[in-house]
Amino acid sequence: TKLKNERIPEGEFMAERQEVLAQWPTGSGVDFKEAVDYQLKIPREKCFGEKLQKAVADKVTLIQPRAGVALYREQIELLQYLEDKGGADLLPTTIDSYTRLNRYNEVEVGIEKSKISGRSMLNGFPAVNYGVNICRIVTSALRNPVQVRHGTPDARLLTEITMAGGFTSYEGGGISYNIPYSKNHSVAKTIRHWQYTDRLIGMYEEAGVSINREPFGPLTGTLIPPCISNSVAIIEGLLAATQGVKDITVGYGQCGNLIQDIAAIRALDRMAKKYMHKYGFDDTRITTVFHQWMGGFPQDESKAFGVISWGAAAAALAKATKVIVKTPHEAYGVPTKEANASGLRATKQLISMLRDQDLRNIPEVINESEIIEAEMKCILDKVEELGKGDMALGAVAGFEAGVLDIPFAPNRNNAGKVLPARDDKGAIRILEMGNLPFSQALKDFHRERLEERARHEGRPVSLQMVIDDVYAIEKGFLVGRPE
Numbered sequence: 001t002k003l004k005n006e007r008i009p010e011g012e013f014m015a016e017r018q019e020v021l022a023q024w025p026t027g028s029g030v031d032f033k034e035a036v037d038y039q040l041k042i043p044r045e046k047c048f049g050e051k052l053q054k055a056v057a058d059k060v061t062l063i064q065p066r067a068g069v070a071l072y073r074e075q076i077e078l079l080q081y082l083e084d085k086g087g088a089d090l091l092p093t094t095i096d097s098y099t100r101l102n103r104y105n106e107v108e109v110g111i112e113k114s115k116i117s118g119r120s121m122l123n124g125f126p127a128v129n130y131g132v133n134i135c136r137i138v139t140s141a142l143r144n145p146v147q148v149r150h151g152t153p154d155a156r157l158l159t160e161i162t163m164a165g166g167f168t169s170y171e172g173g174g175i176s177y178n179i180p181y182s183k184n185h186s187v188a189k190t191i192r193h194w195q196y197t198d199r200l201i202g203m204y205e206e207a208g209v210s211i212n213r214e215p216f217g218p219l220t221g222t223l224i225p226p227c228i229s230n231s232v233a234i235i236e237g238l239l240a241a242t243q244g245v246k247d248i249t250v251g252y253g254q255c256g257n258l259i260q261d262i263a264a265i266r267a268l269d270r271m272a273k274k275y276m277h278k279y280g281f282d283d284t285r286i287t288t289v290f291h292q293w294m295g296g297f298p299q300d301e302s303k304a305f306g307v308i309s310w311g312a313a314a315a316a317l318a319k320a321t322k323v324i325v326k327t328p329h330e331a332y333g334v335p336t337k338e339a340n341a342s343g344l345r346a347t348k349q350l351i352s353m354l355r356d357q358d359l360r361n362i363p364e365v366i367n368e369s370e371i372i373e374a375e376m377k378c379i380l381d382k383v384e385e386l387g388k389g390d391m392a393l394g395a396v397a398g399f400e401a402g403v404l405d406i407p408f409a410p411n412r413n414n415a416g417k418v419l420p421a422r423d424d425k426g427a428i429r430i431l432e433m434g435n436l437p438f439s440q441a442l443k444d445f446h447r448e449r450l451e452e453r454a455r456h457e458g459r460p461v462s463l464q465m466v467i468d469d470v471y472a473i474e475k476g477f478l479v480g481r482p483e
């Protein structure tokens, strides 16, 4: 059927649902009505959206780790440790890579190997293979709300099982879990898959169960201009709201210039609310999430804590509703529960020390935020025009035209013409505009900021700046200065 940004008709949805639930035997354990009843019995303080709204009211920034291991008793032990010893306000369950690729046979092997070896042979929690009841054993063993975090282009069955399994938040989107994560999936296909996810969550909403949805903000996590990741977040938020989703957390990955990071969150929050209103979704609740540094991490744990704390400070000063926390094992792989908890404690230290400081309204932030909003408007206006008002069609056409273009993304449907580089203060600017539909004034602004760096470094604005900025991270710097 032709893609359109409209609520999936019930008959069409139910027919598709039969196929989805048949994709793996555990799908037969999903009964929507029974799942709604189960969800309605979950205490309110364990509902993700409720806790986010309380944080907004209390003006606090919540902390949330990533965490996922193969065996479910270990997953319970891990998450209990992170809430008890790490002080996590919100809990994740990070899903393993095989499940993200719908390769459930290989998951089975991974679970068996983990049981035999006694250690996690998967890089996350295999929720689909475990099914509804084991998910409920995990989510009901914890004091805090639990969110599904993953990177799945076709997450339809995962949604069915985890929503029935007592999770109350679900990360991802048809763009943000495709373009940065896969080479060949078409944007139209994954947007359609995620319309299924959002329609199912819309059905839970209509039955009185509010499930929080969080588009994946950071995208490739490498020098992403805030206007690009913010625009994708808003498109995914609008596509979700169209399917009946009411509780949406829009996100952004730390880039490193403090003024720009705070401005990005401010622009994201304001524009998300503006676009929800523009499209008549006045009953959606919007919150923000700030991801601590998504780039390469130092191996030295003390330096890693420096990076973690800096991301915590930026989140606190931006008054993000929640911050996603890194660990001192980031340079190595899946962290131990102790390392994960220590990243949380370091973060909470900064969040609480900076609780009374808010930099969102200082002039430099407002100036940068207004530039980001203007850039977002150029992009979103063009997406609307290309889609003739339909955001789903506009997104597909936007990628084809290079109006939406995510730097360093592997997907062959991404133009890959836009090239970012840092200016003299480390803020992300655009060196190659590709087909971004910016006004001349905005194009001139970016050029001027890069020329300023060029003058300071005594070299021309060039691709070498992009390369130097990518490698600067390993040397512990942001701006890749010439040798």
Ligand SMILES: CCC[C@H]1O[C@@H](n2cnc3c(N)ncnc32)[C@H](O)[C@@H]1O
Pocket (backbone or CB within 6 Å): 066, 067, 068, 069, 094, 123, 124, 125, 326, 330, 333, 334, 335
């Ligand atoms: C956005 C995805 C990348 C981030 O997600 C972390 N990540 C991946 N898998 C796990 C896991 N099983 N447990 C804890 N963190 C995990 C990586 O380290 C990185 O920061």
